[in-house]
Amino acid sequence: MALLAGRTVLLRAGVRLGAEAATRGGNGARRFASHRVLVEPDAAAGIATIKLKNPPVNSLSLEFLTELIICLEKLENDKTFRGIILTSDCPGIFSAGLDLREMCGKNPAHYAEYWRAVQEIWLKLYLSNMVLVAAINGASPAGGCLMALTCDYRVLADNPRYRIGLNETLLGIIAPFWFKDNLVNTIGHRAADRALQLGLLFPPTEALQVGMVDQVVPEDQIHSTALSVMSQWLAIPDHARQLTKSMMRKATADHLIKQREADIQNFVSFISKDSIQKSLQVYLEKLKQKKH
Numbered sequence: 001m002a003l004l005a006g007r008t009v010l011l012r013a014g015v016r017l018g019a020e021a022a023t024r025g026g027n028g029a030r031r032f033a034s035h036r037v038l039v040e041p042d043a044a045a046g047i048a049t050i051k052l053k054n055p056p057v058n059s060l061s062l063e064f065l066t067e068l069i070i071c072l073e074k075l076e077n078d079k080t081f082r083g084i085i086l087t088s089d090c091p092g093i094f095s096a097g098l099d100l101r102e103m104c105g106k107n108p109a110h111y112a113e114y115w116r117a118v119q120e121i122w123l124k125l126y127l128s129n130m131v132l133v134a135a136i137n138g139a140s141p142a143g144g145c146l147m148a149l150t151c152d153y154r155v156l157a158d159n160p161r162y163r164i165g166l167n168e169t170l171l172g173i174i175a176p177f178w179f180k181d182n183l184v185n186t187i188g189h190r191a192a193d194r195a196l197q198l199g200l201l202f203p204p205t206e207a208l209q210v211g212m213v214d215q216v217v218p219e220d221q222i223h224s225t226a227l228s229v230m231s232q233w234l235a236i237p238d239h240a241r242q243l244t245k246s247m248m249r250k251a252t253a254d255h256l257i258k259q260r261e262a263d264i265q266n267f268v269s270f271i272s273k274d275s276i277q278k279s280l281q282v283y284l285e286k287l288k289q290k291k292h
């Protein structure tokens, strides 16, 4: 049974276990997929490719996050796999970040439940014992960028529309301290200070320059590049790499773990403010009107 902070997420988020399919792949590995999280296992290589499939933009709704958390728990507990490639099944979009509809017009209990799931996915990804390679094949703002930042290596497809960054200030909200910590650890304090205040979304060349991603490649090479990076990382003995990863990341993760409940309360009171609700609604409305 999958637990999210001691509770059964399957029931809380209304995700039915029956929604999952478990079959055997050609190489005998167990293949499991939920509605929105596709897992392509390569047991021989010890690699699972997770494809995010929550169209149209892979926004991180509570149900989607819950499915992803369950999927990561399964992979983490399955000794077949040593590495995950995280990518998208939605053309042109890696992930649009947190689902704005989960943060608008709901009640405090819902905001608290949602935020706990956001914390949980971050902790699961950031502290994973496996090698995580992000194959970023689309736009990756805010929470989408955060997911990529938890990975050990980021490959971005070379398309000027595939911008990546923590753009929270553009929505009139603030990147939480642990988003900020993850960014600072990746691109350094000065670059993070500027990027966060201005809500910068970097196109590939700039993302590479600032260190937001490790490699930019033509779109048709993104998966092969991720595989070759993965084999380089998997050549390192697991115990040495895992202990090193933990040494590098533990303090940052502990910062959130120690303040988890307070962080939820901060989020709930911040997001419940009338002024913040108004900003988010205006932003959502602008997104909708963009097409017309």
Ligand SMILES: CCCCC/C=C\C/C=C\C/C=C/C(=O)SCCNC(=O)CCNC(=O)[C@H](O)C(C)(C)COP(=O)(O)OP(=O)(O)OC[C@H]1O[C@@H](n2cnc3c(N)ncnc32)[C@H](O)[C@@H]1OP(=O)(O)O
Pocket (backbone or CB within 6 Å): 056, 057, 059, 093, 095, 096, 097, 098, 099, 100, 101, 139, 141, 142, 143, 144, 167, 168, 171, 173, 174, 175, 176, 266, 267, 270, 271, 284, 287, 288, 289, 290, 291
């Ligand atoms: C002091 C204490 C502080 C505590 C902390 C407090 C607050 C911080 C809280 C949270 C941090 C927030 C993190 C986030 O991730 S917020 C989300 C930010 N995301 C974005 O800004 C991206 C918005 N989307 C886009 O820019 C574009 O959609 C896109 C991803 C570039 C894709 O563009 P495209 O043209 O392909 O698609 P559309 O724009 O037409 O979108 C299609 C469809 O999807 C809807 N949609 C888009 N993004 C979201 C989203 N994030 N959530 C929900 N819905 C989204 C869009 O409205 C369209 O809907 P429609 O109904 O019109 O089809």
